[in-house]
Amino acid sequence: MANDSLGSIITQGNFLRIDNAFVDEVSSSGRNTGFIIISYSVPWQSGVTTVQQLRLNVNNNTAIMNSFRMPIRLSDIRQGMRVDVTFSPSMTRSIPPQSTAFTIVTRQPSRPSANTTTQRVIWIDCNNSQLLAGMPNNISRITRYIVTSSTVILNRNGFPIRLCDLRPGQLVQITHANFQTASIPPQTTAFRIQVR
The missing domain is CATH 2.40.50.320 (Copper binding periplasmic protein CusF)
Incomplete structure (x- = not known):
């Protein structure tokens, strides 16, 4: 996975957003409860970009959709997929930090020729x-x-x-x-x- 292809955190009003995050792990404990761990880019002023992880906790209020904006289950998301996410700015200080996911939208996978x-x-x-x-x-x-x-x-x-x-x-x-x-x-x- 290339760092430069990952999205970074963007602040939008009362929530944070990351586009094109990489799904590292998915854990589903119910129909739509559990968590995903994603990787995203963090650009530094020095010009260096690092990759960080974030755990997004998923509950029944989290909207989970495919690239056509059709509802899907958390269990439909797989490790290695790319997702666009919105989440709460309130994060734990754990490693990786945790937040509550508001939306998770899967991206169309890139295709070979x-x-x-x-x-x-x-x-x-x-x-x-x-x-x-x-x-x-x-x-x-x-x-x-x-x-x-x-x-x-x-x-x-x-x-x-x-x-x-x-x-x-x-x-x-x-x-x-x-x-x-x-x-x-x-x-x-x-x-x-x-x-x-």
């Missing part, structure tokens, strides 16, 4: 998170897409949906990794799927 194609859905495997798309009667024009927990799947109006909401025959635009296996059909990872 990608290609985009528009194809017809042929087959969906919800249990194994896979999708076949292409031309049904031409094996050389079919691709198997692996759907991960970070794959964004949207309906025609741009609202998030599940893989199992897709149907064979639908036209979809798929943004995927620019590499694929040499298997038949070839496999690649889907980053974004949107119904056209």
